[in-house]
Amino acid sequence: MKILIDNGHGQNTPGKRSPDMTFYEWKFNRKIAIPLVEELKKRGYDAERIVTEDALDVTLSERVRRVNAWCNKLGRKNVILVSVHANAAGNGGWYNARGFSVFCAKVASDASHRLAQSLYDAAEARGLKGNRSVPKDRYWEANFTIIARTNCPAVLTENLFYDNKEDLAILKSEEGKKKIVDLHVEGIINYLNSLS
Template identity: 30%
Template sequence: MKIMIDAGHGPDTPGKRVPDDSMREYEFNSSTARRVVAALNDYKDVQVEITFEDTRDVPLKERTNKANAWEADLFVSIHANAVGDYWDDNVGGIETYVYLYPGTVAPKLAAIIQSKLIAYTGLRDRGVKQEDFHVLRETVMPAILCECGFMSNHHEADLLKADSYRQKSADAIVDGIAEFYGLSKDSPDLVPGNGNQTIDKGWWRKAMNLTIEQWRELAAELNRMYQDSVSGKIIPPVLNDYRWVEKAYKTEMTPEELLTVMSIIQMRRIV
């Protein structure tokens, strides 16, 4: 299955930010999208691509053309909402959008993901809605757009800035996709170690010769460690800063940083 993940807008899109300019929408969108990508990489027979870039606001037509040319099976766009460039704490919650083509499965998928987002976050359920958005209309595969909270609401703006909320949003989206399509997680690629130990052979790679696929595999592994650390599953925690996951996904690690995280992963594999 091929899934295209879209983070709405770009780093400098005019107006797309919290009213006090403390966060741009793209910060939430891209961070949450990368968490979705990292989590989806854990599933069998799933390929994931992205439409967005950190250096520019990729035009909408370019995004949908990329998804269509790649022949994606699903398109998911991640956003944060707002009533305008002013505060209004009376308006809040989460809503998911579709464009209704005859026979499309998008509304059913959207309903599942919407329910997961509400269950994971506890925010108001604004429901599944139909809208004539370009990324929904011009994609030839099922497409949904998730508005994960209001930047113009003080409480929700604080949530949108938090790593924990971004992770909840990503987990809800991935859980919904996995449930709807019946996805199952991939088993580790293991080779025998010393005694009864096993070592994931995927990490025995020369430091800076990783392909894009391998960088994403690394990001997925770091994401697992991060989630287990912040949830208390790993004691003491070994990774409680999500920036390591983002660095791996963006392939921005120095050789020293890469060797450090790979060493940590190896130690976790043989403990």
């Protein structure tokens, strides 16, 4: 099983920063994705990032192409994709919304749904539910390109809100980042164990 991790956005993606300009989403996504891949490898899993470039925002179609190349090579059942992001409730200013969410495409495989639920459960277990209502099935649905056009089980995590002051403090703390890495490690491994 090949575990692909996408760290969303690049240095030149417009917006995607906290209102006080102390947090850039592209940097944060890498601060999660890099130790996540390391931790999975340490535990014997075959994991890698699909975007190692920093300076450029590698286009969504190129990201999709890289994932689907692995699907073609290994078979789509032998690949999973997790795209790592942080959320914003608005476009500038501070907002109330807090918490973790995980998205599947509107038409998604049962495997995608189970992977999403496993990640949600690991986030909730770490106290990251936040203050919004959670869908009955514990995943949200949206046709984000990276999950809608890739051929393997694919989910996108939105790790707290960087335009909420309390969530931002968690996102910037070492303890908070470790929790977010750990929930991905646990969510992915629990999902893989459920397959066998």
